[in-house]
Amino acid sequence: MNKAVRHQNLICYSLDRESPNEINRLYCKLGSTNMRMQNESKSLTSGKQHFNPVLLVACFAATMAICTSISLYPGFAEGQESGGTEVDAIQNTTDTSTSESNSSxxxxxxxxxxxxxxxxxxxxxxxxxxxxxxxxxxxxxxxxxxxxxxxxxxxxxxxxxxxxxxxxxxxxxxxxxxxxxxxxxxxxxxxxxxxxxxxxxxxxxxxxDSAFNLMVVGNLLSIADSEYKEAIENGSVKEIVEYQDGQAFISRARSVFNESSPMIPQEQSAKIQEINGFFADLGSAVQEKSSPEVVSNAIRSIVHEISEVTGINEESISGTETDTSAFILEIRNLLNQTLDAYENQNYDQADTLAIQAYLDNYEFIEAPLAALNRTLMETTEVMLREDLRQLIQTHAPLEEIQEHIEKINSNLNRAEDLLAASG
Missing domain, CATH: 1.20.120 (Four Helix Bundle (Hemerythrin (Met), subunit A))
Known part of the structure; x- marks a missing residue:
């Protein structure tokens, strides 16, 4: 068999067995082989027109092999237009680099x-x-x-x-x-x-970019939270420099927020007012040297609202992970206290405790829970935020309050299992 034809047949044989990533390389190799065969043919005929049946058969076989391979690997043809998986990988790398750059x-x-x-x-x-x-x-x-x-x-x-x-x-x-x-x-x-x-x-x-600036706000508040925890013990300042650091970083966070507010879409104006209110509460808590827990709750409230404004998860904003199990434990504790207060006919305190269970705790597990089971998140939210308070305010029978809290706890068990499994 002619050496060139045998080489051509080996390429055609390989095309049916190589992965799609190899096809383009082999296709180029095939093209160069055909070109060389044509040059050899011209040399042999010394410039005369000469019909070479061997060359015709080889080219036909090569063409059929390529068509067959493309049909076997449709992604190959698409890859020639879109860049295929390699381009996608490059794009994914670029997106990751952009995210890391933004965080930096x-x-x-x-x-x-x-x-x-x-x-x-x-x-x-x-x-x-x-x-x-x-x-x-x-x-x-x-x-x-x-x-x-x-x-x-x-x-x-x-x-x-x-x-x-x-x-x-x-x-x-x-x-x-x-x-x-x-x-x-x-x-x-x-x-x-x-x-x-x-x-x-x-x-x-x-x-x-308002989202970028709000991320800076969250980062500053997270650091302020750490400084304040080092500074305060039993209502007294034990580390004055850290206390002043906490004050300073909260002040800068509020300044950045105020500068960013005009960039936030008008439809979020209610959220802006809420955040300003939480900043006022935070400033008062720090000034009064409240417990670190009170300050942390105020900071979490701000971060939560920023998350809702930007659509960025709270962990990314604050640079910390949300301990959902701790929030669920605290909700249960507050529900027990709510029941005790209600049983003692202290309805105002029961209502306050129910509000605290929702605002200071459940709100912080809503986003991660919604990502896993939105129906469960929304059902439990209504049971806690609206239904429980309605029962308290209308002085429903104690047994009805107990039954409702048991249902909430059942939902919290499901939520805890889902969050733990995802985590």
Missing amino acids: LVELDSNIEQIRGHLDQAVANKEIGNTTLARAHTLHPIEEVYSSIETQIDASDPSLNQSLSSSLTQLSNMVDNSTVEEFRTKALDINGLLNDTVGKVIPTREIN
Whole structure:
């Protein structure tokens, strides 16, 4: 058999056995073989027109093999147009990279806002003559925050990175030997450099995106929550720097939220009012040195509303995982307390406890539960938010209240099983 024809037959044989990913490579190989055969034919005929039956048979066989292979692997033909699975994989990688990049930018912006918070507290302490705390708040950005953002700033503008770094050090050195006005002016200069940093490092589309800014709010509140837990014990401040950190980060979170509010669609105006109300409650709780649990609940309420506004899950906003089992346990405890209060004819307290079971707890498992069983989530929500309170307010028989709470607990058991299995 002619060597070229035998080679052609081997390719045709392989096409029926190779995976779709190999077909394109073999197709190219086949094309080059045909071209070589044609060149050899021209050489043999010395430029004369010559009918080569062997070449005709080989080409026909090759064409039939390709058609058969395409019919066996329809994805191959589609892949030539769409890029196939390899393009999809590239797209998936790009989407993942974009998500990671966005998360990195949220953290960067949050770190910048934390520096602003430290500057605010440094100036406030300088104004009242407390240089010890003023110095602490000038050192925290240098020791705890700046190293997290330095690389990103330097990659965009090395000169800006150097100016910002040296200015933070200069401010710390000015604590003892500057006037309040000089100190305040230097802090304002640093804020200007931070503004430049945002403009250089964070794309405009993120800066003007309400969801991005609300993610920054959630990140700041999560850090404030941690600082407050370190600072307060039994209604007293045990760590003053951490207490002021918590105050500062909450203040910056509220400032970012206020700046972002005009970007939020008008139909979400009711949610904006709710979040403002929760911020007011949070500020009062911190000012009164309430328990960390009270502050955490207020922060969770804000994060929950932000989640509803943006459609982003609460874990992504706060950077923490929702402990659904803890919320369900607390709902059960509150329902038991509700029943006790009702049995003692303390109807107002029973109503308050029922509200707490829903607002401070059930709302935080709604999103993950809805993703698994929306009907169960909505049914339990109505039973807890509306039906139970209706029974309490109309002074229904105790047995009816007990039966209703048992049904809620039964639904909570189902919810707990679903959430645990998914998790």
